Amino acid sequence: MxxxxxxxxxxxxxxxxxxxxxxxxxxxxxxxxxxxxxxxxxxxxxxxxxxxxxxxxxxxxxxxxxxxxxxxxxxxxxxxxxxxxxxxxxxxxxxxTLQVLTNEAELGLPLFQGNLGDLHRIQVKYQFSQALITPNLLPNHYFAEYVKQVFDLYPKLLGTYAPAQGDLELREMLQHYFTDTSQFHVHADEILITTGAQQAISLIAEVWIRPGDHVLIESPAYASALDVFQQKGARLVPMTINANGYDLAQIEQAMKQYKPRFFYLNPTFHNPTGICISAEQRKQLVDLAAQYHCLLIEDDTCQDIYFGQKPPLPLFAYDTEGYTIYIRSFSKYVSPGLRIACIVARPEWFTSLLAAKSLADGGTPLLNQKVFLHYFTSTRLQQHIEKLRIALRIRFEMMDEELSSTGWYYEPPQGGFNLWVRLPDHLSVPELLARCLKQSISFVPGSLFDHHESSKQYIRLCFSFASEQEIRTGIQQLVAIAKDMESNSSE
Ligand SMILES: Cc1ncc(COP(=O)(O)O)c(C=O)c1O
Missing domain, CATH: 1.10.10.10 (Winged helix-like DNA-binding domain superfamily/Winged helix DNA-binding domain)
Structure with a gap:
């Protein structure tokens, strides 16, 4: 029709x-x-x-x-x-989302004009745009067992509201988990359960941002957080992140000059670049935050998704002055369907966050929290994460192999879901995307993560959603399209 x-x-x-x-x-x-x-x-x-x-x-x-x-x-x-x-x-x-731009009519193809959400809604065969783990890599069949277990253990579960701060049993488990794995010294009272990291970001924006406030962000940065901050009227101040990590002098200058409400950062397998900030820089950063009384909002979604060595401890572990607010999401690799995440924050920040959470939804559904708790503490989860790391590393290696003939620049990530690839200057990213979408291949143009010119020549290729075969075929086709564009432009 x-x-x-x-x-x-x-x-x-x-x-x-x-x-x-x-x-x-x-x-x-x-x-x-x-x-x-x-x-x-x-x-x-x-x-x-x-x-x-x-x-x-x-x-x-x-x-x-x-x-x-x-x-x-x-x-x-x-x-x-x-x-x-x-x-x-x-x-x-x-x-x-797809409109033909008259000034690029010679391309004869619709150019993508929307945001990240719009791009994700386009159905394609070779999905390299969504930083999601394919459900095929999650232990779907076993989830049902934990649901049943939870109903046996808590027969009145569905008749009960969760406390706004989150289920106490879950918070106590997380308290021990963070102490054991990340050397946090926290109490269950300093943990707030949220519905995904996205809600945590929104609550933080709600509490701290007033129109016109300055907020430091990474350049490039996780696009959906930027959208939330901008919607609250924040003035975003971009801080460089690259293979060398942060430019601490730039951050210090910005903290001094702008007195920002906070610095939102994603230092562990950063989205979109995959960069992992060194322990040394983490320590220096928390010192700067204390010196300039600047909150650090540490967003950590990929802590367990490492391919070789474990990443350094989160900033929160190094912070003795209490300027770090830690967001930890388990959505991606435990169960996106349960959407469990949490905020860890010192008491002085906690009251307003809890009030915002109460206003937002009165508490994350108890059923999700209990199922998460029982699955998360099972030996099956540990086995699953180990297998997942291997599966994701193999997918990355395949993508790497298929891109090897191109000479395109990227830093091999040590974890996470994405490859941040710099295309040669003569390749137009919007045109490549338009041609790829036509062939049912998607990726995210760097411009969606950054308003800066510097990310314009980059693309984010996610290797955690497509199957191994789709990665091979899809990347081969993407490379062929790029080569075709190059040969047309040199004629
Ligand atoms: C850096 C970062 N923060 C937050 C989120 C959102 O996480 P959740 O699914 O837990 O809301 C994502 C998801 O892609 C992310 O990459």
Whole structure:
């Protein structure tokens, strides 16, 4: 079905699906009636990007049509890129992410114009854009056992709210875990359970950022955190991160000059570059933070995803003055479906964070916390993480092998999910992305992680989602597209 412009009669069409059906424009029970009705209202702007659309059941009830007819209409709308589906939630309006830019008309291809979320929503065969572990590498079958175990142990679980700060049993377990693995000296009272690191970032932004405040960020940085800070009105001050780590003189100057609310950083297998900051720099950084009374927001999502040596201890372990707030996510490699993360912070910062969490959702669902607790403390998890490290390292090595003929620059990461690749200056990243998307290959252009020119020639290739075979074939195709672009430009 093609995306035709609206005709006058369509514009005048009633807002009511019942009227549309009764008018019998497309044959009384045709799925096309429903297709046109929804499509028209989206085009007219009645339902904006990401708005939830009426459910299949609701439309079936309103029209008297069979649910399968409605479902078929939604499937066609999805195939044509007008809506997208969320698991068990329904259908939503797809934002217009692909537009043909007239000034690049000679390319004859749509250039990607959206943000990271928009890019992730594009369905492709060779998925190198989403920094996710494929569910095929997670022990899905065993999760059910832990769910059952938890219901046996806590029969009233579903009848109980979780405390806003998080389940005490889980916080006590994490207290011991952090002491054993990361040399933290913390109490369970200094741990707040959150729904993913993303919520932790939002709570911190809510508590500390007022419009016009300065916030130090890495350049490049985790894009979704930047979006949150900007939405709160922060003025972002980029700090260089490269293979040598941070430029501490630059950070000191910025702390002095801007008196920032905080420095948000991701020092362990940094997203997107994969860089891991040395222990020496970590110590110097916490000293600087204490000297300039600048909070450090340490975001740690890949602590256990190392390929060789363990990374240095988190900044929090070196910080004796209490200027570090530590975010630790277990979503990626334990269970994205449970979405468990936590904030570790000294008491002086804790009260406002807890208040923000109470306002946000009153507590992360107890079921998720208990299932996480029992799975996390099992020997199976340890075995799983060990296997996962090997599987991810193999995937990285395959990607590395396939890229070896290109001469493109990248630092081999010692952990994490991504390769941060610098393309030669004569290769246009937007054009490469447009051509790759056309061939069902995705990656993230560096510009989405940075407003600085310096990241414009970079791309982030994630090796944790595609299968080994997809990595081989997809990267071969990506390299072939780049070579084709190069030979065309030299003709
Ligand atoms: C650096 C960083 N922080 C936070 C997150 C979000 O983590 P979560 O899934 O726990 O919300 C991600 C996910 O990609 C990330 O890479």
């Amino acid at each position: 093609t995306n035709k412009p609206l005709t006058e009669p369509q514009k005048k069409q009633s807002d009511s699906i019942v009227d549309t059906v009764l008018s019998g424009q497309h044959g009384k029970h045709s799925f096309q009636t429903v297709y046109t009705y929804i499509h028209t209202r989206i085009q007219r702007g009645d339902w904006q990007a990401h708005a939830k659309l009426p459910s299949v059941r609701q439309l079936a009830e309103d029209t008297g049509m069979h649910r399968l007819t409605i479902f078929k209409a939604y499937q066609h709308l999805k195939d044509d890129g007008h809506v997208y589906a969320r698991d068990k939630s329904g259908y939503y309006v797809q934002p217009p």
